[in-house]
Amino acid sequence: MHDLELIRVGKTYPDGTVAVSEFDLQVSPGEFVAFVGPSGCGKSTTLRMVAGFEAITHGDIIIKGKNVSAIPAEKRPTSMIFQNYALFPHMNVRDNIAFGLDVKGVPRKERDAKVDRILDMFDLSQFADRKADRLSGGQRQRIALARGLVVEPEILLLDEPLGALDANLRRVIQNELKLLQRELGITFVFVTHAQDEALGLSDRVIVMNNGQVEQIGRPEEIYGSPMTEFVARFIGANAIFEGRDLERAATGHSVLTDHGRIAGHASSDLGGGGGIIAAVPAEAISIGPRTRDESVPNRIHGTIATKHRIGSICRFKVSLSNGQAIDVETASRDPHLMALAVGDHVDLDCPPERVSLLPTRP
Amino acid sequence: MESRLLKPALAVYLGLFLLFLYGPMIVMAILSFQGPTGGPQFPIVEWSTYWYQHLFGQISGSRVSQLPVGESLIRSLVLAVMTTIVSTVLGVMAAQAFRTRFAGSGPIFYLFVLGMIVPGVLVGLGMALLSNMLGIDRAWWSTSFVLHVVYTFPFAFLVMLAIFNRFDRSVEEASLSLGVSPAETFRRVTFPMIFPGVLSAMLFSFTLSYDEFSRTLFTSGPRLTLPLSIYGTFSVEIYPNVFAFGVLTTVFSFTLLAIYGLLMMRSVARNNQQFKGQEA
Ligand SMILES: Nc1ncnc2c1ncn2[C@@H]1O[C@H](COP(=O)(O)OP(=O)(O)O)[C@@H](O)[C@H]1O
Ligand SMILES: [Mg+2]
Numbered sequence: 044m045h046d047l048e049l050i051r052v053g054k055t056y057p058d059g060t061v062a063v064s065e066f067d068l069q070v071s072p073g074e075f076v077a078f079v080g081p082s083g084c085g086k087s088t089t090l091r092m093v094a095g096f097e098a099i100t101h102g103d104i105i106i107k108g109k110n111v112s113a114i115p116a117e118k119r120p121t122s123m124i125f126q127n128y129a130l131f132p133h134m135n136v137r138d139n140i141a142f143g144l145d146v147k148g149v150p151r152k153e154r155d156a157k158v159d160r161i162l163d164m165f166d167l168s169q170f171a172d173r174k175a176d177r178l179s180g181g182q183r184q185r186i187a188l189a190r191g192l193v194v195e196p197e198i199l200l201l202d203e204p205l206g207a208l209d210a211n212l213r214r215v216i217q218n219e220l221k222l223l224q225r226e227l228g229i230t231f232v233f234v235t236h237a238q239d240e241a242l243g244l245s246d247r248v249i250v251m252n253n254g255q256v257e258q259i260g261r262p263e264e265i266y267g268s269p270m271t272e273f274v275a276r277f278i279g280a281n282a283i284f285e286g287r288d289l290e291r292a293a294t295g296h297s298v299l300t301d302h303g304r305i306a307g308h309a310s311s312d313l314g315g316g317g318g319i320i321a322a323v324p325a326e327a328i329s330i331g332p333r334t335r336d337e338s339v340p341n342r343i344h345g346t347i348a349t350k351h352r353i354g355s356i357c358r359f360k361v362s363l364s365n366g367q368a369i370d371v372e373t374a375s376r377d378p379h380l381m382a383l384a385v386g387d388h389v390d391l392d393c394p395p396e397r398v399s400l401l402p403t404r405p
Numbered sequence: 406m407e408s409r410l411l412k413p414a415l416a417v418y419l420g421l422f423l424l425f426l427y428g429p430m431i432v433m434a435i436l437s438f439q440g441p442t443g444g445p446q447f448p449i450v451e452w453s454t455y456w457y458q459h460l461f462g463q464i465s466g467s468r469v470s471q472l473p474v475g476e477s478l479i480r481s482l483v484l485a486v487m488t489t490i491v492s493t494v495l496g497v498m499a500a501q502a503f504r505t506r507f508a509g510s511g512p513i514f515y516l517f518v519l520g521m522i523v524p525g526v527l528v529g530l531g532m533a534l535l536s537n538m539l540g541i542d543r544a545w546w547s548t549s550f551v552l553h554v555v556y557t558f559p560f561a562f563l564v565m566l567a568i569f570n571r572f573d574r575s576v577e578e579a580s581l582s583l584g585v586s587p588a589e590t591f592r593r594v595t596f597p598m599i600f601p602g603v604l605s606a607m608l609f610s611f612t613l614s615y616d617e618f619s620r621t622l623f624t625s626g627p628r629l630t631l632p633l634s635i636y637g638t639f640s641v642e643i644y645p646n647v648f649a650f651g652v653l654t655t656v657f658s659f660t661l662l663a664i665y666g667l668l669m670m671r672s673v674a675r676n677n678q679q680f681k682g683q684e685a
Contacts, residue, residue, distance in 0.1 A: 096578050116581040117590075123582040129575040133597045143583030146593070187579075194583050 044108050046072045046230040047093065047198055053101030054088050054254075062088040063254045066102070070198075070232065070247075075224050077233040079241035080251035081277070086234040089251075090200050093232065094123045107197055122191035126203040128183045130175040136186055137162070137171040143194035157193055165189045181212045188223070198230045205240070217244055238278050242266060250274050266324060270311050272403045275322035282328060282369045282393075284321045286400070289313055296400055301365040302343040307398025318403040327397035330359060330371045330380065333388040341393040345369065347385050357381065361389060430655060437648035441467075445643045456649040469644050474634055480545050481615055481631035487546075488553040488614035493606045495554070496561025497599075500569050521559040525619030528552060533623040543626035552620040557613045561606035568602030600672050608665050612658070 047070040054063040063085040070076050078086040091097040093104055095116030103112045111119050131139050137158060138145075144154045162168045165185045170178060175186055184204055191199060204220075205213045221244055224231050235241050241248050242262040250257040250265060250273075257277075258270045269275035275283060284305060286298030297306040298319050305321045313319055333344065345361040348368060352358075357375040362368045371391065373380050383389065440451030458464050462471050499517060503510060520528075529552065536548050543549075576598070580590040596603075618632045625633060631654075638647060 094578075094582055096581075115587075116578070117584050117586055119582075121582060123578065125575045125579065127573065127575060129573065129579040131576060131580075131594055142580070142593075143585065146583070146585045146589055190579075190583070200582075 044072075045069045045105070046074070046107060047232065048105040049089075049093075049102065050105065051102035052089070052092060052099060052104060054085070054092060054097060055100045061254055063092070064101070066256060068249060068256070068259065070230055073228045073230060074247060075221075075231040075233065075245045076247045076249060077235060077241035077245035078249050078251055079235055079238055079277075080257075082236055084251045085254040086236070086251055087202055088254075090123075090202050090232060090234050093198070094121050094200050095119045096123075120197035122194060122196035122199050124184075124187050124191050124199065124201040124204045126206040128175075128180075128187045128207075130183060130186055130190075132174070132176055135172050135174055136167060136178075139175055139186055140190045140193055142190065147194070161189045161193045180208050181216060184208065184216060185219075188220075192227070192229070196229065198232060201231065201233045203234055203236070205235075213240075220244065242278070250277060252277070267397070268308075268310050268399050269322055269401065272320055272322075272401050275320065275399065275401055280325045281322045282325060284323075284367075286319045286321050289319055289400075295395055298400060301367075302363055305341050305343075305393065305398060306395040307341075307400045308396065309400040311402060313400060313402050320401050320403055321393075322399045322401060323393045323397055325370055325372060327394055328369070328371050329392045330361070330373060330383070331390050331392070332379075332383065333390055339390075339392060341395055341398065343391040343393065345389055345391055347383060347387050347389060350383070350385055352381070359383070359389075361391060433648045433651050434655075436645055437652045439645040439648075443645065445645050445648065456645040457653075459646050460649050460653075469646065472638060472646050472650055474631060474650060477629050477631045477634040480628060484545055484550060484553060484630060485611050485615040487550060488557055489607050489610040491554050492557040492561045492610040492614075493603060495558050496565050496606050496610075497603060499558075499562050500565030503566060504569050504572075504574075517562055518559045520555040525556070525617070526623075528555070529620040529623030532620075536624070543624050545621070545625040545628055545630055548624040548626070549621045549630070552624055553614045553617055556617065556620060557610040560609040560613060564606040564609060565599070565602055568599050572599065601669055604665060604668055604672075608661070611661070 047068070049066050049068040052063060052066040053061075055061050066089060068076075078089060080086055088097060092099050093106075095111070095114065095118075099112050103110055105111070106120060131142065134142065140161060141154055141158045144157060149157075159168075162171055165188065167182065167185060167189065170182065175183055178186070184207075187204075201220075205216055208216060217240065220231075220233075231245075233241070233245060242265065245262065247259065248262055248265045249259050252273045258265060258274045260268075260270075265274060266278055266280070269278060269281070275281050284300040284302065286300045286305065288299040290297050290299075290304075295306050296309050296313065297304050298321060300321060307321050307323075336342075343363065345363045347359055348362045349360040350357065352375050355375055357373050357380070359371045359373070360368050361371055369391065375381060435449070436445060436447070437456060438452050438454065439445075439449055439456060440453045441455045443450035455464065459467060459469065460472055460474075503514065532548055532552055533543065536543050541548065572595075577590055577594055580594045581587065585593070616632050617630075618636070621630050621633060629637065635647065635650070
């Protein structure tokens with residue numbers, strides 16, 4: 044049985060804004076899924092429909108086999124974590140965390156034991172008697188997590204929980220979240236607009252655009268084989284070439300680009316009549332000094348525009364004949380490659396098995 | 406150059422402002438200590454607390470009759486308390502309803518606020534006519550009470566609306582998602598957070614009702630409230646006992662304000678203080 048199931052869920056706000064439409068998703072118990080997409084694509088709206096804060100206009104939401112579409116937020120087995128922490132300002136840390144249990148009438152002894160355990164787990168014991176607004180952002184979000192988890196929800200919903208934290212702290216809490224989720228085995232539904240966060244944290248990523256699902260898949264699938272142009276462009280690490288004149292072959296398809304013919308694999312239907320793009324993950328592209336060998340497939344010519352060596356890696360920006368620029372990353376241990384300088388002519392190789400051919404929307 | 410002119414100008418402005426605000430009160434306070442033979446004006450013939458004693462009926466055989474304020478003071482206080490409770494409860498509920506835009510919320514907002522805009526004399530007169538037509542006896546606790554609520558409710562409503570405007574809804578949502586019912590969420594999360602606003606709404610309602618004149622004039626029937634009975638004494642002849650009474654009510658108002666300030670400070674401090682020692 045699925046922990047969470049969304050069946051053709053849609054939301055139209057009273058002002059006519061269609062925020063979400065035809066959203067289908069199944070989440071297994073203990074899974075960590077992430078909704079990712081640009082701001083305004085409907086991530087929060089979807090999450091809030093699961094939590095019960097927004098009414099559903101179409102479809103159904105099923106939690107643990109039970110249709111909760113018409114059940115109010117407080118009766119759903121979900122807990123929500125907010126970007127702004129949403130702690131109770133008139134209570135101290137302990138009372139914040141104990142609140143859910145207290146209202147439910149859990150006996151004092153049991154409540155205190157649970158709260159003490161979770162305070163300890165989140166490293167908050169020494170702040171138990173403080174007011175929450177005297178603590179740092181990271182500590183406050185830990186309090187919010189502790190408060191949400193102590194009531195033992197089936198599903199934890201997190202709406203950009205790290206959005207208000209600085210980069211270093213974000214990494215720390217990301218790790219903590221991942222460990223925590225493994226340890227507790229609770230289903231996490233995580234919303235973020237940062238693709239690296241989604242790819243790095245979750246078991247499965249749901250890429251959204253304009254209120255619709257673009258692609259659902261494991262992080263490496265989303266990264267390695269984007270199914271749509273939007274996904275290829277949104278997961279920023281791709282080099283993208285506009286193509287035309289599709290040639291189909293048993294071994295693979297190829298398109299004609301400004302840089303010659305590029306072969307790749309097609310995971311979706313290319314016969315739509317629109318254009319076609321070839322998308323290559325940056326780390327799949329290899330760089331080398333210009334040779335006269337034209338027999339290698341998917342070889343592109345360019346000129347080094349910038350070179351940045353940062354410790355063990357080196358970043359090149361290579362400009363191509365049509366003015367396009369491509370980022371390439373290599374290990375800086377190879378002396379042969381480190382000899383390359385700005386202005387040098389280079390070859391870029393894009394292995395065909397790493398190239399995705401995708402239809403563009405007409 | 407601007408500031409060289411501006412600063413003295415602002416200082417003069419502030420001085421005048423304070424003079425007009427407190428001047429009448431100070432003059433009244435001084436004159437209330439007039440001697441038994443003095444009138445309601447300068448000069449002070451002799452300093453005494455004669456008129457305060459007169460007010461409380463301690464002077465026998467005075468040619469001036471005692472100020473008839475005892476019962477009307479009680480009436481005004483009871484009326485103000487009743488008005489405060491009803492207006493604040495209604496104000497909080499209405500503002501809570503206005504947090505979500507509903508069909509017709511625009512026009513209803515203006516209907517609500519109308520009560521503080523229309524001239525009191527008109528409303529009072531209208532109410533008097535209406536109760537005549539319907540055959541209802543006018544009294545301070547019925548017809549006047551209704552008008553006091555109509556008048557003070559918009560103030561309480563607007564205060565609460567401003568408070569809810571800055572209120573972070575996600576705090577309530579966090580409570581709901583912990584499995585706490587909406588009623589319990591209001592009681593244990595929303596209300597403690599809006600309490601300073603509720604206090605302000607109560608203060609507004611109380612003071613507005615306590616010295617309301619024009620609406621009460623037409624609707625209170627034979628038993629007068631305090632402002633009406635004080636006004637009634639003017640039509641005969643003014644003695645310094647009115648000033649003595651004025652000083653006492655002012656002291657009462659300041660006490661009320663002080664209590665408000667203390668409660669406010671306590672609820673703000675409860676949100677802010679806590680273990681400053683650990684911080685160091
Ligand atoms: N209460 C609301 N009323 C009307 N439109 C809304 C409301 N909340 C969000 N929207 C709109 O719905 C769309 C999706 O919003 P949201 O779910 O918040 O996006 P995201 O979380 O992905 O940034 C946006 O176009 C937004 O403007
Ligand atoms: Mg959002």
